[in-house]
Amino acid sequence: MAEEFTLTSRGPFSLAACTRFLEGFTPAGLTRRADEPLELAFPVDGDGRTAGVRVREHPHGVTAEIVSPAAPAPRLAAAIRSQVTRILSLDVDGSGFPAVGDRDPVVAGLQRRYPGLRPVGFWSPYEAAAWAVIGRRIRMRQAATIKARMARELGEPVAFGEHVVHAFPAPARLAGLDGFAGLSGRKPEWLRSIAHAALDGRLDAAHLRGLPRDEALAELTRLPGIGDFSAELILLRGAGDPDHVPEHEGRLARAVALAYDLPEPPSAGELRRLGQSWRPYRTWVTLLLRVRLEDETGEISGVPRASAP
Known part of the structure; x- marks a missing residue:
């Protein structure tokens, strides 16, 4: 009998809200419907x-x-539970988010429009870092195709019964990567460094x-192929830091201008000041802002998604 656990x-x-988000989150490559169980392999x-x-x-x-x-074994089961808890942001006490x-x-x-939606992270900081390298200087959908092929x-x-999900290759597997179709330049070398x-x-x-x-971000930028934008991605969406306004995410300023009906995107300083009222859930708010931007403009997918106003 399979081992089960409950996360409160x-x-x-809302798991359904999180699954709907993953359907539009290109790196996840999710094809399951929001009313089906979420199947994770990592x-x-x-x-x-x-x-x-x-x-x-x-x-x-x-x-x-x-x-x-x-x-x-109990230790492995505990590690799996901890990872799933972080992936779904259930390791964070969200009782203060309505405030x-x-x-x-x-x-x-935004909370009314996307009830129960919390950030769903990459399955690990390692996978987030690998995604950052794979996607460097190419279109997101092209990067997602390469990442999915690497998993396969x-x-x-x-x-999962008759349905098979391929996990992204483990660090020990990627540590010996010589090359892979679609990975140009130094990307194989950088991925080996990420694996190590x-x-x-x-x-x-x-x-x-x-x-x-600041120390975590500086440590991440010392990894080959990881710049400021990627470091924030790894910390916020890989490690699950719940309370930071990313300073190198260009779409966020456009998302804020749209949501707050501003004449132009705010500066980095203006974003920091505005974000003070979002504490201690600044990452969560920035996610909702970006989801709304994508729903209404289709910046990433090219197709605006239907969503309740």
Whole structure:
């Protein structure tokens, strides 16, 4: 019998909302419907073995079933649980998030429009870093195609009944990468460096979130192929830092201008000042702003998505 666990949400949360978000999040490559269980396959942080987890909505959070490996040892099961908790931002107490909407009517409107949506992270900081390298200087959909092919050809498959999900290759597998179709220039070399950093513990989520934010970002930018934008991506969407306004995300300023009906995108300083009222959930608010931008403009997909006003 598969091992199961329940994750309780503190504050608003909807797995269906998170799954709908993943359907439009190109790196995830999700093809399942929001009313189906969420099926995750990933290398376990600090272990390297591939886990498969089926996640279902629960009245107070989610229930999760470890499909693979069968009968994991307690330490491995605990690591899998911790990783799923972080992926879904259920490691953060969101009970104070509605108060941000009380302070800011624009945020209140976003919370009504996307009820229960929390950031859904990359399956690990390692995978976020690999995505940053793969996607460097190419279109996002092209990068997603390469990433999915790497998972199929180099990653481990996990069977969820008749449905198979391929995990992104574990660090030990990527550490020996010589090349791969679609990876140009120094990308194979950079991916090997990312893999070695993961094996050395430098991409551990708890380690990164335990550092002062500036120090964590500086440490990440020392990785080959990782610049300021990518470092923020790894920390916010890989390690799950819930409270930072990214300073190198160009779409955020456009999203803020749209949501706040500004005549032009705000400066970095103006964004920082505006973000003070979003504490301690600044990452969460920036996600809602970017989701609204994509819904209304289709900047990434090229097709605006239907959404409730």
